[in-house]
Amino acid sequence: MPYQRTLKSTACALAILGSLALGGTAQAQDAVNLRMTIWSANEAHLKLFNEIAAGFKKDHPNVSVTYESLPFETYTTALTTQIAGGNAPDMAWIFETSAYDFVKSGALYPLTDTLKAAEGYNLEDVGTGATERWTEDGKLYAYPFSTSPFAVFVNNDLVKAAGAKTPAEMIAAGEWTWDNAIETAAAVAKSGKGGLVVRDFNYQAWQYLTSVWNGWGASPWSEDGKTCTMADKPMADALTFIHDAVFTKKAIPGPGETVDFFAGNAAMTITQISRASLLPKEKPFSWDLVPLPKGSAGEYALIGQAGIGVMQSGKNAETAAEFVAYMTNPENSAKLSQFFPSARKSLLNADILKKTNPLLSQEQIEKVVISGIATGKVMPGHTGFAQIQQMVRSNLDAVWRPEADVPATLQRICGQIGPLLKR
Amino acid sequence: MAVAQEDARPEGRSSSPFWTIARRDSLTGFLFIAPQLIGIVVFVLIPLGLVFWYSLHEWNVLANTFTYTGAQNYRMLMEDESLLEVLGATAIFSAGLVIFNLSLALLLAVLLNQKLAGIAIFRTLFFSPVVVSLVAWTIVWSFLLQKNGGINGMLLTFGIEGPNWLREETTAMISVIVVQVFKNVGLNMILFLAALQGVPKELYEAARIDGAPAFKQFRRITLPLISPTILLTSIITIVGSLQVFAQIAVLTQGGPGLSTTVLVYYLYQQAFQFHFFGYGSTLSILLFAIVAILTFAQWQMRKRIVFYES
Numbered sequence: 001m002p003y004q005r006t007l008k009s010t011a012c013a014l015a016i017l018g019s020l021a022l023g024g025t026a027q028a029q030d031a032v033n034l035r036m037t038i039w040s041a042n043e044a045h046l047k048l049f050n051e052i053a054a055g056f057k058k059d060h061p062n063v064s065v066t067y068e069s070l071p072f073e074t075y076t077t078a079l080t081t082q083i084a085g086g087n088a089p090d091m092a093w094i095f096e097t098s099a100y101d102f103v104k105s106g107a108l109y110p111l112t113d114t115l116k117a118a119e120g121y122n123l124e125d126v127g128t129g130a131t132e133r134w135t136e137d138g139k140l141y142a143y144p145f146s147t148s149p150f151a152v153f154v155n156n157d158l159v160k161a162a163g164a165k166t167p168a169e170m171i172a173a174g175e176w177t178w179d180n181a182i183e184t185a186a187a188v189a190k191s192g193k194g195g196l197v198v199r200d201f202n203y204q205a206w207q208y209l210t211s212v213w214n215g216w217g218a219s220p221w222s223e224d225g226k227t228c229t230m231a232d233k234p235m236a237d238a239l240t241f242i243h244d245a246v247f248t249k250k251a252i253p254g255p256g257e258t259v260d261f262f263a264g265n266a267a268m269t270i271t272q273i274s275r276a277s278l279l280p281k282e283k284p285f286s287w288d289l290v291p292l293p294k295g296s297a298g299e300y301a302l303i304g305q306a307g308i309g310v311m312q313s314g315k316n317a318e319t320a321a322e323f324v325a326y327m328t329n330p331e332n333s334a335k336l337s338q339f340f341p342s343a344r345k346s347l348l349n350a351d352i353l354k355k356t357n358p359l360l361s362q363e364q365i366e367k368v369v370i371s372g373i374a375t376g377k378v379m380p381g382h383t384g385f386a387q388i389q390q391m392v393r394s395n396l397d398a399v400w401r402p403e404a405d406v407p408a409t410l411q412r413i414c415g416q417i418g419p420l421l422k423r
Numbered sequence: 424m425a426v427a428q429e430d431a432r433p434e435g436r437s438s439s440p441f442w443t444i445a446r447r448d449s450l451t452g453f454l455f456i457a458p459q460l461i462g463i464v465v466f467v468l469i470p471l472g473l474v475f476w477y478s479l480h481e482w483n484v485l486a487n488t489f490t491y492t493g494a495q496n497y498r499m500l501m502e503d504e505s506l507l508e509v510l511g512a513t514a515i516f517s518a519g520l521v522i523f524n525l526s527l528a529l530l531l532a533v534l535l536n537q538k539l540a541g542i543a544i545f546r547t548l549f550f551s552p553v554v555v556s557l558v559a560w561t562i563v564w565s566f567l568l569q570k571n572g573g574i575n576g577m578l579l580t581f582g583i584e585g586p587n588w589l590r591e592e593t594t595a596m597i598s599v600i601v602v603q604v605f606k607n608v609g610l611n612m613i614l615f616l617a618a619l620q621g622v623p624k625e626l627y628e629a630a631r632i633d634g635a636p637a638f639k640q641f642r643r644i645t646l647p648l649i650s651p652t653i654l655l656t657s658i659i660t661i662v663g664s665l666q667v668f669a670q671i672a673v674l675t676q677g678g679p680g681l682s683t684t685v686l687v688y689y690l691y692q693q694a695f696q697f698h699f700f701g702y703g704s705t706l707s708i709l710l711f712a713i714v715a716i717l718t719f720a721q722w723q724m725r726k727r728i729v730f731y732e733s
Binding site: 076080081083084085098101102105106109202203254255257258312313384387390393394395397398400402 | 482483484485486487516564569571572588589590676677678679680681684692695696697698700
């Protein structure tokens with residue numbers, strides 16, 4: 001009898017415990033914590049992101065979103081290490097250069113259905129040119145939240161002090177060409193300051209030279225990505241021009257020389273317009289923002305992109321996709337575009353952009369931002385980009401010497417990356 | 424005695440107790456070393472086994488696929504055209520580092536093994552880089568080694584135009600070796616200093632009476648007596664040189680070309696940048712084999728070159 005009683009009470013206790021545990025589990029399932037990896041640690045950016053997360057929480061009280069800032073230089077490496085370690089974030093920013101790797105691998109959750117189903121989203125408003133790289137088999141795998149044109153920032157004080165024509169004067173005279181831009185940079189360099197800095201290139205990240213070589217119609221590989229075109233004439237001409245600008249005219253700071261435009265030490269820099277936030281508030285200089293100069297292939301524009309993707313492996317992929325839909329809806333896209341220009345056609349007008357980019361003039365917005373986004377090509381990318389990038393970089397080191405044989409080096413590069421491109 | 428113990432057993436128990444003194448002692452011993460043992464199992468042995476297991480697979484992190492490929496990664500290792508260049512760079516780096524580090528450490532130790540006023544200040548000075556953060560140390564050197572950096576600025580005051588240290592193949596390799604040597608030479612210096620102070624003074628006295636000049640005293644007395652320390656420091660330095668990573672990542676990223684891409688940096692690129700985790704694991708098995716062979720060879724050589732007083 002006592003034995004039976006014990007058995008009964010134990011069963012009863014287990015039942016109570018079990019129901020409590022199940023209830024607990026149900027509650028834990030309700031609370032959803034989403035994590036997004038980003039490469040910005042900018043306070044103003046994070047403030048806006050947190051506001052957006054708080055806005056989402058109003059309709060989804062059980063969902064919290066945290067942002068994890070990873071260093072820019074090693075961002076993709078850190079992200080893939082998290083994935084390899086079984087600790088993938090729910091959402092991640094993705095560089096345009098590694099877009100193909102992520103989109104084609106199946107690592108990302110398809111977003112099209114969720115975005116289309118979101119109220120007032122209007123996915124058609126986003127240009128197809130902007131979504132091309134992030135789409136596979138008609139499905140959008142990451143949303144291109146930032147479409148930022150490359151442009152030339154100019155320090156007019158330094159240019160005038162060197163007795164050279166300012167880019168604005170050259171544009172007015174229809175003389176804004178690469179030859180003249182380099183002449184101006186060389187004139188400033190002679191006065192002891194830096195000439196033209198291709199920001200982030202640093203003789204390592206050669207993809208940033210796209211902002212120059214696109215002016216020659218050059219490209220590292222064919223449209224379909226299968227054939228190396230680095231040894232073709234446009235690329236050889238463009239790189240010979242750059243080599244000459246570095247080593248003969250001294251218009252571009254050489255390898256191992258560090259010059260910061262935003263500290264007032266260089267005549268010009270090529271970078272994305274979002275870097276306007278780096279312009280000095282104390283000791284400001286007279287600056288201008290102009291489109292990229294004309295090359296031998298005519299006028300051109302280049303845009304850098306960044307996408308937000310939802311990780312397929314995440315437990316809450318569907319909720320994460322809903323958050324991406326909320327974050328990039330027309331209203332929030334307008335807010336984001338003060339830092340990250342939107343690819344939404346409805347937001348590409350001077351009035352809206354002027355409100356969100358108070359540092360830029362109406363003319364700068366029209367000539368650089370709107371026309372840049374409308375006509376710009378995206379930076380090159382490829383499946384297995386990191387490996388191709390490294391192979392090209394280690395060979396290009398031979399170009400960054402005064403006595404370099406540019407065409408022979410480019411031939412060698414094509415010989416090496418050819419098989420990788422075909423993969 | 425054994426009989427007495429037998430008699431002392433309680434009634435009804437025929438077998439001997441499980442917890443004999445010997446067993447209890449060994450359990451206590453194991454419990455004492457357990458924290459270290461668990462650490463080695465969790466952080467060394469299991470990862471080592473896993474790395475070997477990964478090396479037999481193709482692991483695509485993004486696609487979340489893990490496919491058994493047998494010896495394919497090892498065949499890839501044999502056919503990897505860059506690997507020879509990488510191993511060459513690794514050999515140059517290790518050889519340069521070991522020779523420069525040990526000779527400088529020994530020289531400093533001999534110089535600082537004097538009873539002079541203020542000598543402790545110099546000892547502290549040479550040892551201080553050892554406690555500085557490696558990355559901070561390397562970043563400061565990366566500024567100094569720029570073309571328009573501190574070192575070339577200093578050379579210019581003497582009318583010398585310095586090279587572009589990190590952008591020329593030879594100077595880049597010399598730079599990473601020197602940065603690493605200056606960082607760690609203090610540690611070997613202290614070990615040599617301790618060894619030098621352990622050499623009995625009577626031996627030098629006897630040698631002086633016999634008329635042996637200073638160099639001969641160093642060669643015939645000092646070197647043989649500190650040879651165990653030379654072996655120890657050379658093993659530590661060689662193993663350390665094969666693991667160098669942060670200096671390369673900060674200073675040269677393996678360039679120019681592949682001239683400073685040492686094995687660990689190449690492994691990092693393959694696994695973490697190109698996402699070839701399987702091949703990266705194969706490279707780490709190669710690194711493990713190289714370290715094991717070198718350490719074994721040095722250990723064997725000790726019989727011929729190391730002099731033990733006892």
